[in-house]
Amino acid sequence: MLIYNRMVVDTLADEQADRVFHALADATRRDILVRTLAGQHSVSALARHYPMSFAAVQKHVAVLEGAGLVIKQRKGREQLVRGKVDTMQKATRLLEQLEAIWTDRIDRMGDMLAGERNGGTTP
């Protein structure tokens, strides 16, 4: 399984890694991530830390959210942002890897059976 995980990581997690790297390529986003891993903050509270508009900060939060690094939760009129390195995320990622492993295996089974139907010499 370790090997499959590695292989799957090559393809599946590449995209995720791209999103993570892109999200972390910006100093403001890195700062937002650090703050939200330490505790929950509303977007407006975060916005006060940076010399930019609320909308710009909101955009940064959206990029972090797209990379799976933070989650947003609505509480009353506020959007609370929290850094996300939780077990559910890990569980989902592992199940995705398993899915890819078994999809490949089932493809290979299908190729074997199709070869026989086409008059191949497989046992």
Next chain:
Amino acid sequence: MTVTSIRKDPEALTMTITAELGATIERAWQLWADPRQLERWWGPPTYPATVVDHDLAPGGKVTYFMTGPEGDQHHGWWEVLAVDPPKRLELKDGFADDSGTPNDAMPVTITVVTLAERDGGGTVMAIESRFPSLAAMEQLVSMGMEEGMAAAMGQIDAILAEGATTL
């Protein structure tokens, strides 16, 4: 062959994949029951599997190793929990060391395979994979993250360390 459904349940730590096979149930069973056929689909082409022991009886063991592009060998084992040919196979799937001895420090997964004749011909195969605990799952995840994600995670660690000094 068509994968007809995939269900993932992160809370139950379970993934179920269902496929339709263009073969009779007896033929489909041989994909599991014949070690020479098993080794043709278990490992990816770059890591072909060689099955050593293959005893599909309750309590029986299947042992195998996969050979990588560098000649590296990776050993694994199944323990058969239940078997009802050609309909059902339940097994534990784990890692082994280089001599093929099960590595108890590594997590195992439970896999349940069910085969059923499909109306109108063919066979429906369902494979359910379940992790015994979240801890086992996390261990596998952290192993799987060695490449791609490891770099990203390393970067996160670096950022956190940096943050700790500036906040």
